[in-house]
Amino acid sequence: MILRRIVLSLAAGLASPLLLGACGSSNGSGSAAPAAPAASDSAVSAPATSAADGGDGSGTGSSALTTGVTAEAMDGIGTVVADDRGMTLYRYDKDESDPSKWTCSGTCTKTWLPVIVGDSVRTSGVAENLLGTVHRNGRKQLTLAGWPLYRYNGDTGARQANGQGKDAQWYAVAPSGQKAAETG
Incomplete structure (x- = not known):
């Protein structure tokens, strides 16, 4: 006992x-x-704007929330925006007709992972007034200058930009929201 x-x-x-x-x-x-x-760093409340479902709308990529973005200088393409884990962020040219609406959906989101955020995002080197969000299946996808942001699944580590110029439609995003310089 x-x-x-x-x-x-x-x-x-x-x-x-x-x-x-x-x-x-x-x-x-x-x-x-x-x-x-x-x-x-500064914390920014990311305002939401509405977006149409660009297809089946499935796939929000990684379920991990991005908590911050920063400007990073990268050889060959200049200064780009990276997430809180140092992963390069991209914009999609097909969003051009209305960049406040996302068009990558379904199988596209298996390669290009939407950047999902909470109510606020820390910034460093990125203008706070350029950040926003679009609704994506009840979650918030981060935008920069109206462009929905994505990660590329071909970037396996921080400070890689393997998606730069992919299919002549995907480009690392500069802190201004413009395409990063094309690699030569």
């Missing part, structure tokens, strides 16, 4: 820190809470 109490007490003692640690590290989205922005 005493041995059983000792074993149960030991098990409870070992499990308690693990359970408390798991409870304190979640922000409800299944990932750790983002760090506080650096002094040079």
Whole structure:
């Protein structure tokens, strides 16, 4: 009987820190809470604008929310916008007729992952007044100068721009919302 109490007490003692640690590290989205922005960063509330469903509308890419964007200098294409993980962000020329509406849907979103954001986005080197969102299946896709933003699944690490000029329609986006310089 005493041995059983000792074993149960030991098990409870070992499990308690693990359970408390798991409870304190979640922000409800299944990932750790983002760090506080650096002094040079600013948080922007991303206003939503409506968008038509450009097809079946399925696919919001990675379920991880982007919490910030930054301007990054990259060899060969100049300064581009990257997400909080350093992944290059792209714009799609087919959105040209109305860039406030997204046109990449269905199988397109398996290659070009829409940049999904929460209510605010930290910025560094990107003009706050150029950021916004469009509604995408109940979520918010980040826009820059009205252009919906995407990640390319061919970029496997930070500071890559393998999607630059892809199909003569996809371009890394500059902090102004314009296409980044084409590679030579």
